[in-house]
Amino acid sequence: MTHRFDTAAPAGRTTSTVLAEAHELVAAAARVVDRDDYSRGLLADCAYRLRAPLRVALAGSIKAGKSTLLNALVGQAVAPTDATECTRVVTWYRDGATPAVTAYAADGARANVIVRRGGGAHGLTFDLSALTWDVAGPREVDHLEVDWPSAALAQTTIIDTPGTSSLSREVSQRTARLLTPAEVEGGSPAAPGADAVVYLLRRLDATDVRFLEQLGAGAGGAGPLGVIGVVSRADEIGAGRIDALHSARDVAARFAGELERTGLCQAVIPVAGLLAYAASTLRQPEFAAFEALATVPAEVLGDALLSADRFARADSALPVAPELRAQLVDRFGLFGIRMANMLIRLGVRDSGSLAAELAARSGIEELRSVLEVQFGQRAEELKAHSALSTLDRILTAHPGTEADRLLPRVRARLADVHGFTELRLLGRLRTEELPLPAPVLADLHRILGGTGVAAHLRLGLPVDVDPRTVRATAFDAVRTWRNRAAHPLADQATATACRAAARSAEGILAALPR
Incomplete structure (x- = not known):
């Protein structure tokens, strides 16, 4: 998942501008809450995550194949796949100069973790049986951090989470706290740990739907903008037959149809994670x-x-x-x-x-392609949304201070940044049947960045198109979508979507060299 294109935004507002504004607002908020150590810590994390790689969490029910899929995406055995204690805690996988695994307690104490290698599919184990903490006293592991040299992890930090349907409520709650945190003790705000989520499904039951609904609502609507569904262990759906993935695609289509009615996922892809990792x-x-x-x-x-x-x-x-x-x-x-x-x-x-x-x-290449379009090409927007959403909650928790003057600016950015609007609209397009012809709906999906955020992809042009043609086509797109938005028979939802498409085309024009 690589971020390659500075996405077009309305009125000349590029993704870099969105990030710069987010940095400015975080710095201003730090001056407002300078006496609140907890909020200052949250703001420091916001500033860091704006500079760091995108954070993508792998979530799903127990035994859904999250660790196996992680290994397949990275192309190395970096995550243990056997049912050991380490699969019961949140584990962060980051790019590092040398392999290292560190356990962290809730109070920040650290301990080095011994890594053991074996054979077969379970080629890696993190030994948590005898940790030596850097602070005296016994402790429970809160989370693990894995540093590993990897080109994939240099672009994206991947977070492996415990199963959402674990027999232990506390284990399941670790995932919920990471992705949809409620207020911490004392009414202080908490921040979601991920910018986007890949949710693994083996079947679509009530537990999955409830968690996806919770994820969509986020912490007061501040959850991750991007959610991709994966029908995991797809080869097992057809009992290992040669046509198993065809059966899995049918299942994925059914899951997608059910999830589209609720808008809980932007796409659903079948993947045989074990085969993908073995192939790599x-x-x-x-x-x-x-x-x-x-x-x-x-x-x-x-x-x-x-x-x-x-x-x-x-x-x-x-x-x-x-x-x-x-x-x-x-x-x-x-x-x-x-x-x-x-x-x-x-x-x-x-x-x-x-x-x-x-x-x-x-199916791993199809998943990588979807992740690139939905997450990689919008990495800066997803990070900015996470930071601004957290900033909104921090400022809301400090009424009667200078935060009251800063909060409207933060909310204006959340409402006005067109990349956020595009992502929300792309999600709704999968659930709402707008009264537009199929070719027009396809054009709408494309101009909003549904197939990629590069200008030629948005406009349906070849990759080697000249700038003059891009400009002329973008002008035509602005006029076309404005006219559709102003049509007297257009309902509110259709007019809103068409206006957003016009702004996307305007953003392409603004990003072109003068």
Whole structure:
């Protein structure tokens, strides 16, 4: 997820301007609450997160596959996937010069965590059994921070959260406190820890819907603007059959339809996280094993793949050692083995090509594309929204002070920043059926940045288009959307959406060189 484009905003107001204004308002608020240490700490975090990478949280029910998906997105084994104590606490994954894992207590005490490596899919474990804190006395772990050299983490800080449907209410509440914090003791405000959320679904039950509704409401409406749904462990939906992802897409479409009626997710994508991670770390001995299995008659291999135990049994006549077959099941699953076998039979001849084909079929590339459009290209806006929303709550908690003069400016920015308007409208477009022809709705989705925030993408032009054509097309778009907004038969929702589209086109013009 890389942020590549300075998004167009109305009246010449670029994303950089939005960030600069947010920094200015945070600094002004710090002078207002200079005697309140707690609020000053929150403001210091606001200032830091405006400079730091985007924070994206992975959330979902227990055993939804969050840690596996994290490993797939990073392309390395950075998160433990076995059910250990570390999966019961919030864990922050950041880019760092050298690998290091640190445990933090609620009072700020720190302890180094021993990292153990093993084999199979559970190749990494954080040992929390014998922590030595830098402050005397026993403590409970509040959260973990993982520093790891990674290009993906340099662009995006990923937060792995405990399951929202854990048997322990306290464990589930850790995720809720991170994403939708209520007031802390004494009525002081709290800040959401993430700028955007990827929510993993295995089924769409009442617990998921309630949490997504809570997430959408946020802390007084201050929750993350971006929420993407993922039908996780998609290969298991079809019982590991070769057409499992087709079944998963049907499920994702059903989930999307149900969630669209409530506006709780901007998109729902099916992903086989285990296959995606295994593809990114495919080893040559595994490829050689797949090649050997491809020489087995299809009906014989099909019988062996009826179950994981049957495939890995020691007395099998398959031309791969039982230990390696067990490893293939552990890392790829039956779906991945069937898919790899099919691809090699169709002509894939090297490990790099097989890895690329498996990754494409896992759904991870589609997810990365959606995350880039929805989160990566709007990273600055999402960060500014988090900071300004927190700032609103801090100033509201200090009535009768200079905060009363600053608060209207903060709320004006939250209301007027066009990038926020676009994100909210894109979410509503998935739930509201505006009385516009389908091609016009597609144009509306595009001009609002639904397929990317670059000018040529918003205007439906080729990437190598010349600036003169961009300017002429943007002028036409401004006139077209203004006319639609002013149409006497346009209802309020349609007129509002069309006016927003006109402002998006104006932003493109304002960003062009004069």
